[in-house]
Amino acid sequence: MPDKVRIALDAMGGDHGPAVVVAGAALALQKEPAAEFLFFGNAAQVAPLLAARPQLKAVSRLTHTEIAVRMDAKPSQALRYGRWKSSMWLAIEAVKKGAADVAVSCGNTGALMAMAKFELKMLSGIARPAIAALWPTLRGEAIVLDLGASIGADAEHLVNLAMMGAATARILLGIARPTVGLLNIGVEEAKGLEPVREAGRILREEKLPDLDYVGFVEGDDIGKGKVDVVVTEGFAGNIALKTAEGTARQMGEYFRAAMSHSLSARIGYLFARTALRKLKERIDPRRSNGGVFLGLNGIVIKSHGNTDAEGFAAAIGVGHGVVRDELLAKITFALGRHHDYQRQALGGAAS
């Protein structure tokens, strides 16, 4: 475990820019006093914000750049004007050069992923990156991946996602041998996509020591908390995530409307407001902010673009946790063992 966790921050990302990034870092420092920060961004905007927070400033270094990746830039555009010099690029570069342990950005997701791939390159044995995040469930939290980094997946990629997701769950959920399910559209073996069925077969046969593969799960099993890790390719994963977010908001709207529907309901609201405030905190999307980019030679955390200081601090907290517990080493170890197993299985078959 590293003594100090050094966190590189893209100070210019997100809808609110440096104000939220610096305030979020200050909150994160309260929770993790051993953290150090490398800010990349426009000094004219960032320096005054740091100056107003002496404790944070004491553990921070600021690198000036005038170039910021726009939230609406296409990845190819962002790479064209932002390579070598944008705040986003420099934050990732700090990880690549070993100056930081993790980079956190609330900037443009597509650009962040493109730059992370370009700079950090893929881990050996992993063909494509993934995004994993915490998903609140009735039993606590689950890790769901891929939430949209890569469209489509063959069986081997799904198996890799299962291993990377389980490693992330061990750290973020603190579960020694997380249960893992493959997202599918039916629980019978015969149903669903061929690569999903094939991945199920591999996971069942290989019996990996660090994860407990329990079979297929369906969309409604995610919120039930049926498994600790839900594995799917990025198209379906992104649609599941956004649909869940939309449904949660929709239910919230319905509920607000009901509680102001009549005088009697408004009185009821007054009596229940403490409990409802707690509920609001419980389902606060800021609490589960922070998508982990997996499959790369380095850790990058994506925060929601429109989050506030508290949400950004949560994303930094995710980054801090996965570095402290050496996610990358755990993933590399699990991948290595999986590939040894496959080589032996092939060797066994050939001999």
Add this chain to the structure above:
Amino acid sequence: MPDKVRIALDAMGGDHGPAVVVAGAALALQKEPAAEFLFFGNAAQVAPLLAARPQLKAVSRLTHTEIAVRMDAKPSQALRYGRWKSSMWLAIEAVKKGAADVAVSCGNTGALMAMAKFELKMLSGIARPAIAALWPTLRGEAIVLDLGASIGADAEHLVNLAMMGAATARILLGIARPTVGLLNIGVEEAKGLEPVREAGRILREEKLPDLDYVGFVEGDDIGKGKVDVVVTEGFAGNIALKTAEGTARQMGEYFRAAMSHSLSARIGYLFARTALRKLKERIDPRRSNGGVFLGLNGIVIKSHGNTDAEGFAAAIGVGHGVVRDELLAKITFALGRHHDYQRQALGGAAS
């Protein structure tokens, strides 16, 4: 518009069998007095239930069969033992032979789809079937398809889904020119699956008169009611549907827990209970029960397996509505026009 709508019912389907099917038909008859029913099922079970409802019995005919498709049968198994003689098969056969206008079943989805395909065959120009259903939104209701009939889709299939979905929305939502969106994982043109992008191009260029194509939508746009018709292939569609159902239940659980969290909250609940009862009715999943199988030479409606009489009546209501407003004729007409357009476009390009 047909004088009488003749509805074939698989009396043995669902978790509760004939009790729910017969009671549901009785409720549906109250709403649609011109309906007639053809029941297929075990006479020993169904006849007494009908005898207890003289009004329903007067407009019903019962055909006995001892064979019922099990809820957990694989489609291939169901076809093997249920072809020619199961209650499910006979209900669909009634549609094929013109004895009924629509078949409704709360039985095994996979078996129902397999039998419907086998008996009714695909519409000319449609390669694969789809399931469409009503989805409650903040602005009312939307039609979402495909909810799991076919995995994967090329651009042409997505365009067909758009046309069939729009025809369904015209009838079930009463909107002359429904707005249509393609479900994708980003709103920019460059994002997402290639067939989705290509379908978007076709829909934009062809400017179909009966639908208003508005572009890509994301998962959270469904619940917002951004469009009247959401088009996607069956894997992502099924995962979106199940995830939304799971999230709605999860939010309901959180809310129930909050409202019984303290004495004060329980008092609040008493004051708000009328409003909350109305909310419960509003989000009652029975209200939007009834998936329409599209793309076949005949209309089959799939009800949830674990629904009650009210939910089954809603599914019959969907079937009644699409028959009365001649969904099949509307779909055939729209498909014909689309194919004419494509022929002309090709002819124009060749000349």
